[in-house]
Amino acid sequence: MILEDLGYDLELENYRKDQNLDSFGLGRVISEHKERYVVKTPEKEYDGEIIGNLRFTAHHRSDFPAVGDWVAISEYDHDKVLIHAVFPRKTIIERQAVGKQGEKQIIATNIDYAFIVQAVDRDFNINRIERYLTICHTSQVSPIIVLNKIDLITDNELSKVVNKVKERVKKVPIIPISNESQKGLIKLNKIIEKGKTYCLLGSSGVGKSTLLNNLSGRESMKTNTISASTNKGRHVTSHRELIVLENGGIIIDNPGMREVGIADSKEGLEITFNEIFELSRDCKFKDCTHTTEVDCAVLKAVESGKIDKLSYENFLKMEREKEHFESTVAEKRKKDKDFGKMIKNYKKSNHKKH
Numbered sequence: 331m332i333l334e335d336l337g338y339d340l341e342l343e344n345y346r347k348d349q350n351l352d353s354f355g356l357g358r359v360i361s362e363h364k365e366r367y368v369v370k371t372p373e374k375e376y377d378g379e380i381i382g383n384l385r386f387t388a389h390h391r392s393d394f395p396a397v398g399d400w401v402a403i404s405e406y407d408h409d410k411v412l413i414h415a416v417f418p419r420k421t422i423i424e425r426q427a428v429g430k431q432g433e434k435q436i437i438a439t440n441i442d443y444a445f446i447v448q449a450v451d452r453d454f455n456i457n458r459i460e461r462y463l464t465i466c467h468t469s470q471v472s473p474i475i476v477l478n479k480i481d482l483i484t485d486n487e488l489s490k491v492v493n494k495v496k497e498r499v500k501k502v503p504i505i506p507i508s509n510e511s512q513k514g515l516i517k518l519n520k521i522i523e524k525g526k527t528y529c530l531l532g533s534s535g536v537g538k539s540t541l542l543n544n545l546s547g548r549e550s551m552k553t554n555t556i557s558a559s560t561n562k563g564r565h566v567t568s569h570r571e572l573i574v575l576e577n578g579g580i581i582i583d584n585p586g587m588r589e590v591g592i593a594d595s596k597e598g599l600e601i602t603f604n605e606i607f608e609l610s611r612d613c614k615f616k617d618c619t620h621t622t623e624v625d626c627a628v629l630k631a632v633e634s635g636k637i638d639k640l641s642y643e644n645f646l647k648m649e650r651e652k653e654h655f656e657s658t659v660a661e662k663r664k665k666d667k668d669f670g671k672m673i674k675n676y677k678k679s680n681h682k683k684h
Contacts, residue, residue, distance in 0.1 A: 331372040331373075331574070332372050333356060333371075333372055334525060335372065335525070335574060335578065336358045336370060336372070336574065336580065337358065337440065337525055337526070337527050337580050338356070338358075338400070339525075341420075342400055342417055345417055345418060346402070346417070349415070351402045351414075351415060354402035354403060354404055354414055354415070355371065355402070355403045355404060355405065355411070356371065356400065356401075356402065356403065357369035357370055357371040357376065357378075357400075357401055357403050357411065358370050358371075358398070358399065358400055358401070358572065359378070359395045359396065359397055359398065359399045359400075359401060359572075360375070360397065360572035360573075361397060361572070362395065362396060362397050365379070365380070365394065366378075366379065367379065367380075367395055367413065369401060369403055369411055369413070370572065371403075374409075376403070376405070376409055376410060376411040377409060377410050377411070378395075378401070378403065378410070378411045378412070378413050379410075379412060379413065380394065380395065380412075380413045381412050381413065381414055384413065384414065384415070384416075391433070391435075391436075392422075392424075392434065392436055393416075394416075395413055395416050396422075396436040396438065396439050397437075397438045397439070397572060397582055398419075398438045398439035398440040398441060398527065398529075398572065398582060399416050399417065399419065399439050399440065400416075400417035400440070401413045401414075401415065401416055401417065402414045402415040402417070419439040419440055420439075420440045421439065421440060421441050421442075421469050421470055421471050422436055422439050422469055423436070423437040423438050423439070423441055423444065423465060423466070423469045423471055423529065423531075424436045424437060424465075424469070425437060425465060437465075437529070437531075438529045438582050440527055441469070441471045441527050441528070441529045441582065442471065442472065442523075442526040442527050442528065443471065443472045443473070443474055443526060443527075443528045443529075444462070444466045444471050444472070444473050444474070444528070444529050444530075444531050445474050445476045445518075445528060445529070445530050445531065445541075446459055446462045446463065446466070446473055446474065446475050446476065446531050446532060447476045447478055447530055447531065447532035447536045447537065447538050447541065448475070448476070448477055448478065448532060448536055449477075449478050449479045449535070449536040449537060450477050450478065450479055450480055450482070450483055450487075450488065450491050450506075451479045451482040451483060452535075453533075454491065456494060456495060456498050456499070456640070456641075457640065457644045458533070459475060459495065459499060460498065460499070460602055460603075460641065460644050460645075460648075461644075461648065462531050462532075463499065463502065463598075463601075463602045464598040464599055464601075464602045464648060465531075465598065466531075466598070467597065467598035467599075467600075467601035467602055468597055468598030468599075469598075471529075473502050474502070474503045474505065474521070475495065475499065475502055475503065475504045475505070476505050476506075476507055476518065476541070477491065477492070477495075477504065477505070477506040477507070478507055478508070478509060478536055478537040478541065479508060479509070479510075479536075479537060480506045480507065480508045480513065480514070481508040481510045481511045481513065488506060492504055492506065497638060498638050498640075498641045500604070500605075503521075505517055505518050505521075507541070509537050509540040509541055509544055512544065515544055515545070518545070519545065519577060522545075522575065522577055522578075522579035522581075523578075523579060524577065524578030524579060525578060525579075525580070526579060526580065527572075527579075527580040527581075527582065528579060528580065528581045528582070529581070529582040529583075530542065530581070530582070530583050538583060539583060542573065542581060542583050545575055545579075545581060546573050546575055546576070546581070547576060596652065599645070599648060599649065599652065603641070603645045605631075605637060606620070606628055606631075606637060606642065606645055609627045609628050609631050609637070610627065610628055611627075612627035613625065613626050613627045613628065614626070620642075620646070621646070628642070
């Protein structure tokens with residue numbers, strides 16, 4: 331194995347030279363748990379920890395390494411490395427941090443494609459697909475929709491599901507598969523490119539870990555059955571992990587996400603709900619909220635059936651989340667600024683006393 335097999339490229343190499351990081355080793359973060367990292371190099375995997383300087387100069391949680399990151403490292407023990415620097419990220423998939431207002435959480439970095447995995451047998455939910463699509467579009471990551479568990483429904487039911495998705499989601503590949511019968515897996519394998527990084531997005535129980543096992547040809551992830559009483563997937567992947575597939579593709583598994591909060595995703599929303607944004611140009615008012623206004627082109631399209639009502643409602647919900655996130659961030663910034671002024675004034679008045 332060489333660095334390129336893990337996704338290393340010329341851009342990263344140029345950065346390494348420009349920043350005089352040549353004397354350090356190189357690795358990619360393949361899992362992270364409470365600021366303990368596993369770093370993969372072409373030779374082996376190491377336990378990694380960040381150096382004090384990196385910790386003290388970090389302004390945000392996002393300044394710490396995340397799964398998918400390239401890092402400059404030095405070995406200090408047989409299986410341990412120190413992380414000295416994090417290389418610039420090509421892409422960042424993130425969501426609103428659960429339970430933390432106005433904060434973002436990185437899911438994975440340097441991702442080229444995302445498999446959005448949905449099970450067709452139980453809580454199949456196109457709203458959730460649109461939500462993941464928005465996160466992908468915001469991150470400039472190419473989405474691919476994977477409809478799993480097709481062995482549990484008839485061909486007729488499957489074509490109805492696929493058509494439903496196509497009605498609301500345009501220009502995104504849809505691949506139906508079954509982890510049980512292996513149907514569709516050859517097609518999925520064929521689209522995976524050597525040296526490109528893929529991640530799996532989806533709720534618990536949709537079959538992401540089993541899919542990863544099938545793609546990698548080994549039991550790399552613990553899988554669990556659906557709880558019969560609740561029909562909910564048991565949450566089995568509690569951390570992120572990166573695996574190099576036999577065909578040269580690189581894949582990152584993620585924990586099942588019960589909450590996928592929308593952060594500052596204006597561009598992502600515009601791509602996911604392109605039709606709504608196109609029509610909004612014809613609205614009478616420039617600041618139209620597409621809810622109650624007179625001569626709203628979007629509302630007219632919903633009434634006439636040109637725009638799917640559920641998709642429109644999902645758009646409004648995510649738009650509200652985005653606005654709430656942005657106002658919370660602005661509020662936090664103002665508080666920080668006011669606090670900074672207060673400290674400055676306190677120091678000034680203290681200095682005058684002495």
